[in-house]
Amino acid sequence: MRARLAGMLMLGMIIICLAYFLRSLFTSTPEISSLGKFYLQNSYLGERSAGSPEVVTSILWDYRGLDTYFETAVLFLAIISAVSVFRNMEHREVGDGFTGITKTGIKLVAFVTFVTSASVAFHGHLTPGGGFQGGSILAAVSLLVIAGFSKGALEGNGITKDRALAIRTLGLAIITAVAFYPLLEGFNFMQNLPVYPVRIRGLLISGSLLLYNVAEFLAVGAGFTIIFLLLSLPEVRRE
Amino acid sequence: MRELPVFIVAFVLYIVVTGSMTLYDIITGVITGVTAALLFSKHLIKNPKKALNPCRWLSFLIYFIKYVTVIELRAHLDVMKRIITKETRPGIVKVPITVRDEYGRFLVANSITNTPGTVTVYMDDEYAYVNWISVETDDMEERRRKILEEFEKNAIKIFGGADE
Helix, strand or coil: CHHHHHHHHHHHHHHHHHHHHHHHHHHCCCCCCHHHHHHHHHHHHCCCCCCCCCHHHHHHHHHCHHHHHHHHHHHHHHHHHHHHHCCCCCCCECCCCCCHHHHHHHHHHHHHHHHHHHHHHHCCCCCCCCHHHHHHHHHHHHHHHHHHCCHHHHHHCCCCHHHHHHHHHHHHHHHHHHHHHHHHCCCCCCCCCCCCCCEECCEECCCHHHHHHHHHHHHHHHHHHHHHHHHCCCCECCC | CCHHHHHHHHHHHHHHHHCCCCHHHHHHHHHHHHHHHHHHHHHHCCCHHHHCCHHHHHHHHHHHHHHHHHHHHHHHHHHHHHHHHCCCECEEEEEECCCCCHHHHHHHHHHHHHCCCEEEEEECCCEEEEEECECCCCCHHHHHHHHCHHHHHHHHHHHCCCCC
16 A cells, blocks of 8 residues: 555656646747757758758758768777677687786776776766766776676676666665755755755865766666676586 | 775876866775775785885886887887888797786787787787797797897886796
8 A cells, every 4th residue: 555655656756747847848939049040041941951851960961960970980980999809709618718918908907997987977067077977987897897808707706787786776766866855855856056065065066966976877887787797698618 | 905006006096087186086086996996906916015015116117118218219210110121021920928927928918019010919828929020030039039028027027027
């Protein structure tokens, strides 16, 4: 009975929040800014436009085409590196691993990457980066260990699927708690100031931003690790 | 004890990556350093005394400076000369390697690869297999002298001798 009541309460809260954020869509007609008019004029309506009704695409591949082109090149480079790291993965058996050069290198790079990911996450409210970016870098550490050593090496060090799931859940729970807490204090959902302090003893934490970043860091890092563990194959024991 | 050197390196690295040293950076750096030490020290450090020895770090620094200036310059000039005169005779050669320490071997292999003209292709317990721009000699000992003797001497100075 109590569980059902809690469920109903949760659902009600979600609906109220959604309605609150979406009401502007239904109540007012959006005004087109001058920049928006310029884009519409030059991508769909104008004489020299490509006539594409999908304005976003015509900006991505036309006016901003060079940017998209090099973005694609960057992604391609990333894929090439991934392929080169995983090149020995087929039918891998215990003992077939990389040479000591690669393994030592991966240990050192994983260590440096781990420290960097924490710095990116902890300084999300001060410099570009943040929880998601830091978490993605953190997940690259587990991917590196899987590629260079094995899935078993990661699990043997305590990073199992269940533990990662627990860390991910902890991260999500912190985010939910930080988001809903202002409602209890009589403020809005996800409101930052004045519910959370800008500084603690003079240290700038920018209110809830630090909490969100750290929680997101854990949630994303552990979340991607789960995916990598699920997708990778264990080594085959040699007969 | 093994955790201490890893903590120090992680903390210094954190501050360098962050690029500032306010109280906030120091607090988060300590948190990161402790976590990194707990996760990585088992795999990174075998002998904490060696890792905490300042003489070894100093010789590492001296070697690094010499490597990026003198050794690299010498190798670059040699390859430039070979490009102009077309004096190349590339081939993969087997070179004996005596350093036993894991990081020593790593340093030697990467020193070879990073200097133009030579690339470590593979390494097993006793030999490094090096792609050499100009195979000059059939004599194994002479190859060792030409390709990696200097790297190996420094690696032993930094990471410890052949049978430590």
